[in-house]
Amino acid sequence: MSTMTINGQAKPLPDDADALLVDVIRDQLALTGTKLVCGSGVCGACTVLLDGAPVASCLLPARAAAGKALTTVEGIGGTDLHPIQKGFMAHDALQCGFCTPGFIVEAAAFHDRWRAANGTAMPSREAIAATLSGHLCRCGAYENIFRAVAEACSGRFDSDNVTAPRMEARDKVTGAARFTVDIRHDGQLEGVILRSPAAHARITRLDLAPARAVPGVAAAISLLADDNMVRYVGAPIAAVAAKDRRTALAAIAAIRFSSETRPAAIGLDAARRADATVVFEKGKRKYAGNVSEGGSSPAPWKGNVRGPSAAFSQKGKRAKAWLAEAHEKRDPLLVEETFRVATQSHACFEPHAAVARFDGDRLTVHVSTQAVHDTMEKLCKRYKLGHDKVRVIADHVGGGFGSKGSLGIETIAAIELARAAMAPVRIAFDREEELSVTGYRPGAEIKVGLLPSAQGGLKALSLTAYADTGAAINSTIAALARLIYPAEAKELVDFDVISNLPPGAPFRGPGGPPMAFALEQAVDEAALRLKVDPIALRKRWDPDPNRRRLYDWAEGLDVWRNRKLDTAQSGRYRRGIGVAAGYWFYFWQPGSSIELAIKGGHIVASTGVQDIGTGTRSVIAGTVAKMFGLDPQDVEVRIGDSSLPEGPGSGGSRVTASIVPSTLSAIAKLKAAIEKSAARPPLAGSNAPWRDLIAASPDLVVSAERPKDSRPGLGISSPLKQAGLMGMILSWMLRTFNNIMVGAGVPSTVQVMEVEVDTWLGHVRVLNAYTGLTIGKLAAPVLARSQAAGSVIQGIGYALYEARETDPSTGHVLSGSMEDYRIPGIADMPRCEVHFDEAGFEHVPGGSVGIGEVATIPTSAAIANAVCNAIGVRLTEIPIRPDRIVAALKGRAAA
């Protein structure tokens, strides 16, 4: 038997020639700091040092480490932290933290090499990007990674102890943070799902006996719905649990099933044909998924097309007539265009995963979820169990972006296998599953008609959107144009086009980015025709007080004031500046509660919320600390557990707006309780009265629910109230069926992008991104800045690179690996300036609302407007691929 040395300790290597190094590190040695994401050498999450050199452990057979010294993230820095780890903590160079160990290992090796060769000289941005180009971060923490690495190399963190703005930063930079995929119980089995190879079929026979006969298999179950239909490639059919993944895969291969294959309608165009096979017959529509945050409102179905949903139109017929008349008369001010957006995958780095365990009749499930409390409620309902019998835990969640908000098949299968096998079961999707069947932002075709009035106002606006939702419904793209740029008349029509593709899911500001891509380019085009500055036109047409302040800010930027106004640039490289605006809703969740306790002389805050990388712990700790004159680190925060008081789901940017107000209410109660129980008042002249009182306090517990808002200021009202009767109805539906309140005021953003276009090769580079945001008071400023920059880089991916591709004849997802689904890397990160305007939400207790959705909404439009400014041609389809740029410059369509 051969051995290796890992983090200074000799360990035997398995004899298995096929064993991968990453699996030995994670599963056999339980060093779960090393993460598995792509499994194909693309993302760098599994990076370890082999004899001091960074290697991707997902590509190496374990035996390659024989006789060598291996260092994982747990071995970086030894008992002290490495300067790179301190730099990541100090600069908050992480969000969900799932990619962080890989970055830390690679950057630590770079730091040590750099210091040996260059002393404390600071490396350039380009040198850092080149070194870390083999690492990806889906949360987009790149801007702070640059800072962390540069300053660590300069010696800034050689001796300092650092204070991290993120509470759990230390656990994430050392590999100690435990995600769902890292959970391992004694006797735990591995579950795998058998998925449909056909896009549309009825399963007529399913024989699980051959799977159960495979040695090492403990359970096999059917996952078919009661109509036995599969409606997309990858639809779940059955699942097995076995002693290890390899055995489970062998058992999956042994399952026998027969099916009647049906014709399939795949994608937007095929599913809209009159003769297309119908995916959901009447009576089967309950099986359709949901691509939006809220419940679905009724709409007619015709074949695979659900719609029109046009309730948010305003004098829709009039808008249509005016636009038709302008078209007839060839009105030069009329903007008419059809825009197309590609399908965007969430590509969370931690895959969808669940680990289920029964202890008698009690069920504990670790789930990578955006909603521990809601998941618990759904499980109680589904399995008819009391609240005291189900506990859902998510200590750390490696990204979600909307795709982990509902009860997923990984959780259901893990529970049912655990019950059948009478043993704990883990199911963690592989990368192909993650990129194929866990949802996506639907692609769409959006027709826009925009007619300015003769006086330069906005007369008529029409958006008609067809969304490629797969086996799901409830897209809302056009309707979102109701709440920006009031017009004399608006016709806003949405259609879902249902097809035999995996269902889409909510994705960061559902419907917002495609709406903005179309509308903001149309507004830009109108500005060109009216010969008006694009920001000045937006100020003319947009009365929202939050955005108006942001327009003023954007107008004052040097990059805007100095931009070239004519588009007749020449030469290979051309620069352009573009602007776009966007908004999202201020949501909050009624019933969100928090418990504050004094235990042993310090404060413990507990709520059943989860942190998907947004920094929830830090928001709570910061709020408590500020009100008591403490350091955030003095506050212990317990979250990620449904047994704690009900917390909000992490969807729709509602966490901060839900937990800060309840925390403030609880603080007031706790202060009163402390004062009441104090044996004596604080010492006269004490500059830390609360610190002293807390230290001397007996144990106390208080709790508080999210209070209502106060009356908003002049000009600020609920956006859905502005949308008339349908808005009021939708508001009621969200409250009743989704437990979401729509508050007054609109979180907004205005973004200015500077791009460089290589007109020979068609490559677009975003050089500088300026993001203005109104999201109220910043509950955690450093983390908010990181969120904003991360949202922008995700928007850059949407604009320039990301496209989920499917085979139009078979329905197979062709971009099921990270080699084929391109997300932005560190070298794609522009310099990113974030401006916060903290006014506008004084009616919210604490004054803070969420940031997660709004900052990504107009990015693709601002980039497209900048490209148009650079080359004088408008790109109407994203991603803006090189071939599309080259074709546009040559005046023909790209392939």
Ligand code: FES
């Ligand atoms: S998991 Fe190894 S490089 Fe991505």
Ligand code: FES
């Ligand atoms: S922090 Fe990098 S993937 Fe989340």
